[in-house]
Amino acid sequence: MLRLVVDLNRCQGYAQCAFLAPDVFAMHGDEGLLYDPQAEAAQRERVAQAAAACPVQAILVEDAEASDA
Amino acid sequence: MKQGILSQILDYANRANPYPLYEELRRTPVFHDGEGPYVVSTYHEIHGLLHDPRLSSDTRNRGAAAGDPLAGQEEGEGQLPPSFLKLDPPEHDRLRRMTNRPFGPPHSPRRIDGMREELRSIVKGLIDGLADGRGGSVGGDGIDLVEQFSYPFPVTMICRLLGVPREDEARFHVWADTLAASLDPDPDADAEQREKVTSSARMELGMYLAGLIEERRKNPGDDMLSQLAAGHGQGETMSTMELLSTAALLLIAGHETTVNLITNGMLTLLRHPDVLERLRREPRLAVPLVEELLRYEPPVQLLPQRTPLSDIEVCGVTIPKGAPMWLVLAAGNRDPQRFENPDRFDPDRKDVQHLGLGSGIHSCFGAPLARLEAQLALSELARRLHNPRLLDDPPPYRQNAVLRGPRHLMIACDDVRP
Amino acid sequence: MPESELESLKSRGRIVVVGASLAGLRAAETLREKGFKGTLTMIGDEPYEPYDRPPLSKQVLLGMARAEDTALPRRRDIEAEWRLGVPASGLDMAGRRVKLADGDEVPYDRLLIATGVRARPWPNEAEGELDGVFVLRTRADGAGLARRLEAGPRRVLVIGAGFTGSEIASACRERGLEVTVAERADAPLVGALGGVVGAVAAEMHREHGVDLRTGVMVTRLEGDAGGRVRAAHLSDGAVVECDVVVVCLGAQRNTEWLAGSGLGAGPRGIACDAGCRAFGITGIVTDDIYVAGDVARSPHPLFGYQFLSLEHWGNAVSQAETAAHNMLSDSAGRRPHIWVPAFWSSQFGVNIKSVGVPTMGTEIMITQGSPAERRFAGVYGYQGRIIGAVTFDNARWLDFYQRQIEATAPFPPEFSNVDRRPEGGRPVPADFPDPSVPTHGPTVTLSGYSPADRRMTFTPARN
Numbered sequence: 048m049l050r051l052v053v054d055l056n057r058c059q060g061y062a063q064c065a066f067l068a069p070d071v072f073a074m075h076g077d078e079g080l081l082y083d084p085q086a087e088a089a090q091r092e093r094v095a096q097a098a099a100a101c102p103v104q105a106i107l108v109e110d111a112e113a114s115d116a
Numbered sequence: 117m118k119q120g121i122l123s124q125i126l127d128y129a130n131r132a133n134p135y136p137l138y139e140e141l142r143r144t145p146v147f148h149d150g151e152g153p154y155v156v157s158t159y160h161e162i163h164g165l166l167h168d169p170r171l172s173s174d175t176r177n178r179g180a181a182a183g184d185p186l187a188g189q190e191e192g193e194g195q196l197p198p199s200f201l202k203l204d205p206p207e208h209d210r211l212r213r214m215t216n217r218p219f220g221p222p223h224s225p226r227r228i229d230g231m232r233e234e235l236r237s238i239v240k241g242l243i244d245g246l247a248d249g250r251g252g253s254v255g256g257d258g259i260d261l262v263e264q265f266s267y268p269f270p271v272t273m274i275c276r277l278l279g280v281p282r283e284d285e286a287r288f289h290v291w292a293d294t295l296a297a298s299l300d301p302d303p304d305a306d307a308e309q310r311e312k313v314t315s316s317a318r319m320e321l322g323m324y325l326a327g328l329i330e331e332r333r334k335n336p337g338d339d340m341l342s343q344l345a346a347g348h349g350q351g352e353t354m355s356t357m358e359l360l361s362t363a364a365l366l367l368i369a370g371h372e373t374t375v376n377l378i379t380n381g382m383l384t385l386l387r388h389p390d391v392l393e394r395l396r397r398e399p400r401l402a403v404p405l406v407e408e409l410l411r412y413e414p415p416v417q418l419l420p421q422r423t424p425l426s427d428i429e430v431c432g433v434t435i436p437k438g439a440p441m442w443l444v445l446a447a448g449n450r451d452p453q454r455f456e457n458p459d460r461f462d463p464d465r466k467d468v469q470h471l472g473l474g475s476g477i478h479s480c481f482g483a484p485l486a487r488l489e490a491q492l493a494l495s496e497l498a499r500r501l502h503n504p505r506l507l508d509d510p511p512p513y514r515q516n517a518v519l520r521g522p523r524h525l526m527i528a529c530d531d532v533r534p
Numbered sequence: 535m536p537e538s539e540l541e542s543l544k545s546r547g548r549i550v551v552v553g554a555s556l557a558g559l560r561a562a563e564t565l566r567e568k569g570f571k572g573t574l575t576m577i578g579d580e581p582y583e584p585y586d587r588p589p590l591s592k593q594v595l596l597g598m599a600r601a602e603d604t605a606l607p608r609r610r611d612i613e614a615e616w617r618l619g620v621p622a623s624g625l626d627m628a629g630r631r632v633k634l635a636d637g638d639e640v641p642y643d644r645l646l647i648a649t650g651v652r653a654r655p656w657p658n659e660a661e662g663e664l665d666g667v668f669v670l671r672t673r674a675d676g677a678g679l680a681r682r683l684e685a686g687p688r689r690v691l692v693i694g695a696g697f698t699g700s701e702i703a704s705a706c707r708e709r710g711l712e713v714t715v716a717e718r719a720d721a722p723l724v725g726a727l728g729g730v731v732g733a734v735a736a737e738m739h740r741e742h743g744v745d746l747r748t749g750v751m752v753t754r755l756e757g758d759a760g761g762r763v764r765a766a767h768l769s770d771g772a773v774v775e776c777d778v779v780v781v782c783l784g785a786q787r788n789t790e791w792l793a794g795s796g797l798g799a800g801p802r803g804i805a806c807d808a809g810c811r812a813f814g815i816t817g818i819v820t821d822d823i824y825v826a827g828d829v830a831r832s833p834h835p836l837f838g839y840q841f842l843s844l845e846h847w848g849n850a851v852s853q854a855e856t857a858a859h860n861m862l863s864d865s866a867g868r869r870p871h872i873w874v875p876a877f878w879s880s881q882f883g884v885n886i887k888s889v890g891v892p893t894m895g896t897e898i899m900i901t902q903g904s905p906a907e908r909r910f911a912g913v914y915g916y917q918g919r920i921i922g923a924v925t926f927d928n929a930r931w932l933d934f935y936q937r938q939i940e941a942t943a944p945f946p947p948e949f950s951n952v953d954r955r956p957e958g959g960r961p962v963p964a965d966f967p968d969p970s971v972p973t974h975g976p977t978v979t980l981s982g983y984s985p986a987d988r989r990m991t992f993t994p995a996r997n
Contacts, residue, residue, distance in 0.1 A: 050607035052586050055878045056848040059929045060885060065221040066228045066484035073598070074222035076883030077213065078927045081593050084586060085603035092400065093229075099403045100487055102479065104469050109607030167933040169902055169911070169951035205903065205953035425950040437950075476930045 049086040049094055050109045057105035064097035064106060072097060122152060126185060126517050132510035134417070134520070135459065138447035146433040153184045153420070153440040154433070157447035159454035159471065161430055165443060166476040171422045173478055174204050178423045179438030186420040186518065187440065196322075197357055199365035201478065202421060208477065214352055215362050215481070218343030219277075227340070228484050231276070235488060238272050239496050246501075247532035258507045261525040262379050265497070267293070270374035270489060274367055277485070279332065279339020284324070291321040292371055299372060300514040300523075325363050329356060370482045376415035376521030377486060378493045381406070383525055384413055385494065386506040388461055392498055399495040405463035406490045410449075410472025412461045417446040417520045419474065445471040446520075502531040540864055543643055547572040549861065550632055550640050551614075552622045553648030553788075554578025556586065557827030557850040561646050562612040564858035574614040575640055577632065579621035579649075582673055588847060590676035591698050592880055595683060595705035601676035622649070625795040627814070630822065644861045647792075647804060647812065648827040648854065651785035651845060656693075661755040666763040667779045670698060682778050683709060690714070691766050691776040693752050695722035697879045699782035700735065704881040707742045714745040714774050716752050716766070719967050727888065727924055729965025730898050731912065734905045734926070738882045747772070755779060785845060787829050797823065803831040803843045808870035810857035824861055826853040832871055836940065837891050837921070846877045874936055884908050887929045890922030890939040893966060899946050900958030903928055911935065914964055915945030 051071070053064075060078035064071070071086045071094055086094055091110065098106040124130055125137050138157060141147055145158040156162055165171055175187075175198075200211040217223045242265050259265075271292045275285045294317035301310060329345045336342035341363065347353025354362065385392040395401045422441045427434055435441065448471045450458040455467070473480035480486065497504075504527050511522040537545075549565060551558045554576045562574055578584075585604040593599040617634065624633035631639045653669035656662035666687075668679045683690070683706065690706050692699045695717035706713040719725065721732030722739060739746040747768065754767040766774045792799035797820075798813035799805075804825045805813040810832065812823040825832075827850040831843040852873040860868040879886045892898075895914025903910035903926075911931050914922035919942045923935035938947070946961045 050605055052607055054848070054851075055588070055880075056876045056887075058878075059932075060927075061479060061483075062221050063484055063487075065225055067487070069221065069225040069229050073225060075880055076222060076885060076927065078885035078929055079880035079883065080885075081596070081598055081880070083593065083599050083603075084589055085599070085605070095400070096403050096487070096491075099407055100484065102469070102473065102475060102483075104467075107607050107609065164933070164937065167931060169931050169934060169953065170949050172952055206907075206909075209909070209953075425952065426948075428949070 048088060048111045049091060050111055051082065051084055051086060051094065051098075052107050053080060053082055054105040054107070055080065057103040059103055061102045063100035063102065067100055068093035068097040120149075121147070122149070122155065122185065128513070128515055131513035131515075131517065131520065134446070134517070135450060138444060138450060141444065141447055142451060145431045146435065148433065148435075151183045153186075153442045154435045155442045155444060156430065157444040157451075158431075159448040159451035162443045162445065162448040162471060163475060165422070165430065165441075166471075166474060166478075168428070170425050170428050171441070172204050172425050173202055173208070173421055174198070175202060175421050175423070177425060177438060178440055179436075184420065184440035184442075186442070196361040196364060199361045201365055201369065205477065210351070211354070211358065211362065212477075212481065214348070214354055215344065215366075217348060217352075218340045219481075220484070224343075227277075228488065231273070231485075232488065234276060235273065235492050238269060239492050242269055243496060243500050243532060258526045258528040261382055261497075261527055262375065262522060263524070265493070266375045266378040266382075266525070269378065269493060270371050273374075273485065273489060274370050277339070278341045278363065278366070279337055280328065280341075287324070288321075291317045291324075292367060295321070295368060296372055296375075299368075299519060300516045302515065321364070321367075322360055325360055326356065329359055329363075366482070369480075370485070372519045373415040373480070374482075374486050374489050376519060377406075377409065377490045379522050379525050380413035380415065381409050381490055381494045382497060382527070383506070383511065383522060384409060384461055385498065386504060386527065387509070391461070391463055392504075394463075395495060395498040399499065401463055402491040402495040404465070404468070405494065406487055407468045407470065407472075408461060408463045408465050409490070411455070411465075411468055411470030412449070414446050414449055414470070414472035415519065415521060416472075416474075417518055418442045418444040420518060445474070500533045501527075501529040502533055504529040540862070543572065544569055544862060545571050547643040548575070548641060549573070549644045549646070550575045550577065550642035551646045551648060552577045552632060553646075553650055553827065553829070554580070554584050554616070554618060555648065555650055555827070555850075556584060556606065556847065557648035557650070557854040558646070559584040559606055559608070559612075559854075560851050561648065561826055561854035561858040562614055563609045564855045565862065566610060566612050568859060568862050570862055572643075574612060575617060575642075576612075576614045577617045577620065577622050577634065577640065579619070580672060580674075581619035583616070583618065585673055587671070590673070591670055591701040592705065594676045594680050595702060596708060597680070597684065601673045601680060604673060604676075622791050625792055625797060627796050627820070627823070642822075644822050644824070646824045646826060646854075646857055646861065647829060648825070648850075649788040649791070650828045650850075651787050653781070654783045654786050656755065656781045656783075658755070661757070661763075662781070664755060664757040664763040664779075665761050666777050667755060667781065669781050670702065671785070679778075679780065683711060687711060687776075687778040689774070689776040690778040690780065691716065691752075691774055692780050692782055693766075694718075694782035694784070695735075695739070695746070695748075696725060696782060696784065697723065697877075697881075699780070700739070700881045701879060702780050702782065703739060703744050704742065704883075707744060707882075712745070714747065714776065715739060716747045716750055716768060716774070718749070718751050720748050722746070722748075724965070724967055725893075727892055728895065728898060728914075729967075730962060731905075731924055732965075734908070738884065738908065742882050745774075747774075785828070787843075789829060803829050805841060806830050806832045808833055808835070808872070809860045809868045810853060810871055811860070824857040826850065826857040835870070835872060836874065836942075837894060842875065842891070844875050846875060848876050849873055874940060876936070884926050885929060886924070886926055887932055888922065888924045889932055889936045890914065890920070892922035892924060892964070894921045895964045895966070897945070897961040898964040899961040900955070901947060901951060902931060902953040902955075902958075904955050904957065906957075910958075912958075913938070913945065913947060915961060918945055919943065920945045920947065 072082045141157040147155040200208045298314040332342040507526040514523045623635045653671035689712040692715045722735040724732035751769040756765045758764045787803045789799040806825040810824045828845045831841040833839040856871040876889045892914045897915040900912045909927045911925045911928045920938045
């Protein structure tokens with residue numbers, strides 16, 4: 048299970064996350080972002096791509112399983 | 117400041133490594149030598165200006181006596197209206213929003229994600245081709261990675277994205293190559309002849325696209341061009357001219373930059389064999405690696421077309437209204453005020469908020485596609501090429517100082533793994 | 535060399551954090567990050583580990599996420615002792631102990647108070663307890679309201695059209711639910727952004743099918759025989775039949791537990807200095823008690839050293855980091871909390887963002903875009919300088935306006951810019967309902983490259 052939070056003060060709606068992990072991040076209108084704060088482990092690689100691609104580095108992800116291991 | 121640093125940056129002799137020149141440039145964050153452009157090279161100043169509404173991207177706002185050596189060197193768009201790259205809001209926003217509608221979220225959130233398998237299969241085919249020895253054998257004279265991989269990959273992707281029929285892809289490649297060459301003029305070649313070839317290619321491509329748009333209006337598919345052509349009513353429909361201009365932008369901007377990103381990436385990896393070996397073992401490293409690559413060797417080195425709409429002050433220098441400006445992204449990306457050890461290529465870098473894809477409203481439209489293409493290309497090349505080596509370092513570069521990258525990248529390897 | 539007090543605090547000290555939400559968690563992480571190896575106790579009145587609240591009025595009500603799934607990701611392991619589900623009930627400043635509601639006492643060497651705020655309840659307690667009447671602040675509130683919206687109520691009444699109320703109304707409309715919004719002021723969001731922007735917000739409500747009633751108060755909630763809410767009576771005599779009511783009347787600061795402790799705490803929050811150290815009622819700053827987040831009020835140099843209370847997500851994070859840093863620093867190493875206020879709201883498909891302190895503004899000027907297109911940027915002016923800014927779907931320009939605010943740039947702006955429209959371009963009254971205009975003081979400019987590298991430069995007061 049992945050926990051995530053986006054610092055929406057930093058977010059400027061570049062939508063990279065919504066392109067790369069569309070099951071977790073979704074644009075709401077042209078600029079607003081909605082996301083699932085708890086994503087399935089199956090989304091791990093896509094969420095990693097989304098977080099890395101964020102131009103304002105606003106996405107914090109905690110991989111609950113990885114940290115338990 | 118030494119005289120003529122801008123000429124040195126433009127000088128082909130310095131193409132392989134402009135970074136020492138950028139370092140010199142950064143000592144004067146806003147450089148201006150009495151004529152020519154105001155050149156901004158430090159990270160925070162560039163970042164600020166990319167979010168500064170006093171700057172226009174519309175070159176029609178430039179003063180007459182601009183004196184910019186890069187003026188008029190950008191892609192020739194012929195008789196087409198300016199693309200959104202060269203427009204300000206609200207026209208920019210309107211066109212970009214319409215272009216985005218069939219491309220990405222909120223309306224088409226799965227277009228790019230849905231191309232992952234296609235990307236994979238194109239990459240696989242191209243790397244298989246390297247093994248077949250098509251146009252250069254593995255053990256023979258080496259492989260030109262540009263010709264055989266970096267070039268065909270993004271063009272094929274753009275064809276698929278736009279919805280160019282498979283049987284026309286080969287023609288499309290020829291036009292794309294010709295237009296790309298026009299961005300990169302060989303100073304020794306016959307300029308008149310070149311211009312003739314270019315404008316004929318531009319014309320043929322334009323006619324082809326216009327025909328395709330016409331066809332898609334009648335028989336729409338779920339491709340991007342069909343949806344762009346269909347429009348969305350209420351002032352949210354592009355004219356045919358706007359559509360042609362946008363398609364040309366997607367083709368040129370989406371193509372040239374990705375070629376350079378992939379080629380620069382492989383060159384950088386071959387110069388850092390430890391990282392290449394890590395990538396071979398951990399393909400996931402490609403994700404942060406591509407971000408670091410966008411910082412370390414950005415495919416667009418500088419943005420040459422901004423101009424202030426009123427006098428603005430940057431670092432104590434007044435840049436007058438209408439003056440040409442260059443924002444040297446590649447210099448900002450190596451600014452030690454922003455990045456620790458900026459000249460070190462470090463895919464584990466935690467703080468990598470680079471300028472490689474720009475920032476603000478004009479930030480790279482195709483960024484998510486470019487990222488996926490580069491991540492996949494580099495991880496697959498690393499995985500499949502056995503013992504790859506650089507045959508020519510530095511490789512021969514293209515003329516273009518803005519869209520900077522190797523013209524050829526000759527490599528050899530022992531084998532191509534399945 | 536003997537160990538300094540600070541070194542012994544770092545290696546074996548006891549730090550207690552009261553308030554286990556965003557600010558408390560980020561402070562705890564920062565303490566560990568900065569090398570605190572002693573014992574860390576996290577006290578929280580809710581039985582859950584720290585979770586994120588903004589999704590509760592957005593994703594959760596839209597059915598995109600469950601309220602239970604909002605636990606905040608951790609930046610690092612904090613190795614804390616958790617006392618969850620037990621509120622703090624008192625503070626013994628002299629004895630350095632926090633009293634808990636279950637009778638326990640927790641001793642500390644340094645204390646951080648981050649108890650935040652709670653939703654202001656409906657003033658009539660009996661009416662507030664009717665089935666179907668909600669507030670929205672906690673995870674449990676969010677889960678309950680989401681369940682009720684899922685069941686498809688006939689009409690939802692939202693009382694109060696601030697950000698939370700507007701977001702709830704937006705989510706209801708997106709789910710196809712009928713919704714009435716009752717707002718005492720003339721338009722939504724006027725308290726935060728003024729009447730000019732409020733008018734735009736009102737149009738957004740109506741365009742999306744919200745039954746917006748402004749200039750009215752809800753005087754009474756009426757229940758049926760089964761104790762379920764069935765209608766609301768408005769001050770204009772109208773009756774709105776509804777089966778869900780969401781009370782969005784702002785927040786109250788959680789400071790009651792500090793009554794009589796000697797700390798400068800009250801309904802407006804806990805006063806602290808710019809370094810997050812709490813004031814005692816004596817007006818003397820404490821050196822072992824720190825405050826962060828919504829419950830804090832601290833002086834801000836950019837805004838005339840007024841004590842600002844900010845119910846902002848970003849403020850909670852930033853102030854928590856500063857407080858944690860200062861808790862482990864000697865006086866020379868402490869740094870001020872000079873975060874420029876910023877917030878966002880997502881409603882009716884529009885991304886609203888703001889920086890600075892718009893409420894101090896007396897005038898507003900639309901500098902980019904067009905309110906009619908719901909895509910614009912506006913700046914607020916106060917005594918000839920830019921004091922705040924707002925954008926609707928124009929967030930990529932906001933950095934620029936923040937720098938203008940930090941540099942105390944003149945208002946009205948003297949520059950030309952892209953997307954300037956004929957209808958904008960001149961300042962008009964910002965139209966805040968209750969302009970509390972403070973007297974002018976010295977102005978301060980923030981400068982430097984990064985937030986970590988900001989230096990304050992005093993400049994003389996204007997006139």
